[in-house]
Amino acid sequence: MCRHLGYLGPAVPIAGLLDGPSGLLRQTWAPADMRGGGTVNADGFGVGWYPDDDGPPVRYRRAVPMWTDAGFAQVAASTSSRAVLAAARSATVGMPVVDTACAPFAEGRWLFSHNGRVTGWPDSIAPLAADLSTVDLMTLDAPTDSAVLWAMVRRLLRAGAPVDDALAEVVTAVAAAAPDSRLNLMLTDGVTIAATTWWHSLATFTGPDFVVVASEPWSPDPEWVQVADRRLVTATLSPTPAVRVRALGSADK
Ligand code: GLN
Numbered sequence: 001m002c003r004h005l006g007y008l009g010p011a012v013p014i015a016g017l018l019d020g021p022s023g024l025l026r027q028t029w030a031p032a033d034m035r036g037g038g039t040v041n042a043d044g045f046g047v048g049w050y051p052d053d054d055g056p057p058v059r060y061r062r063a064v065p066m067w068t069d070a071g072f073a074q075v076a077a078s079t080s081s082r083a084v085l086a087a088a089r090s091a092t093v094g095m096p097v098v099d100t101a102c103a104p105f106a107e108g109r110w111l112f113s114h115n116g117r118v119t120g121w122p123d124s125i126a127p128l129a130a131d132l133s134t135v136d137l138m139t140l141d142a143p144t145d146s147a148v149l150w151a152m153v154r155r156l157l158r159a160g161a162p163v164d165d166a167l168a169e170v171v172t173a174v175a176a177a178a179p180d181s182r183l184n185l186m187l188t189d190g191v192t193i194a195a196t197t198w199w200h201s202l203a204t205f206t207g208p209d210f211v212v213v214a215s216e217p218w219s220p221d222p223e224w225v226q227v228a229d230r231r232l233v234t235a236t237l238s239p240t241p242a243v244r245v246r247a248l249g250s251a252d253k
Contacts, residue, residue: 003028003041004087004103004113004186005218006193008237009210014049015076017084018066020218028066028088040065041088044102047072048111049081050190057083057111057190061102083190085111092117092145101142105150109189110157115200115215116182118145124178128152149174153187163187164194164234171196171232172249186213193235195227196248202227204235204243211235211243 005024007017018025028041046061062069066088087103095101103113118125125148129137132151141147149170156166171183175198183198195202195213203224205212213235217224227233227245234244 002115003215005214007084011080023218041090043091044089046102047086048104050083087113095144114146115184119180121145195233
């Protein structure tokens, strides 16, 4: 069931976000909490990071296990960033193992990832996908549930929705159309990270000058906080690093 992480803070080498004792790299071959099946996350990986010049994020993704890509390890060790979204993939049965099925999905300033699966895909959410334009459907990154979720989120973002509202709306609609789906989504614009829990694991870490949102803690530090199920998390640095957690589909908790 895939893993993902988002980071906002001072510029740090990307490798430092992946290589921790229980970091995303280790989670590709020894994840601790694979609710919903799978044993490794070896069907690909991707990392998106925001460059110093405030330009759009740079994205790298490949359908190989992260530990096999020595070239990327060098890039990650020598590239620093203040905002990163990274993901490792365990493909859902029946979905292709190709570069373009790996998160992060990207457009403009946005980076998106999905941990989980849409039950009954594709029929269960076909009625929702009917709201997408023909061009959206023809330009899906890949024939996967995650790519359709991204097209739905992207449509709301293009219409001006804030990152947290876009995720909440899509999770609520998909959960209604496809009950029992696992819908841990993560989205960032480089300033805010929004993430959902819907039947899958998520933890946050609020440091003195950084915030992290991740499927699994990458270290044993007691500062990691597990997020309850069916929540919408919003993490920002300004005015101080903070994580806000709201119940999905109802008032503030
Ligand atoms: N269902 C998605 C895919 O196959 C995500 C997989 C996962 O979270 N394991 O790409």
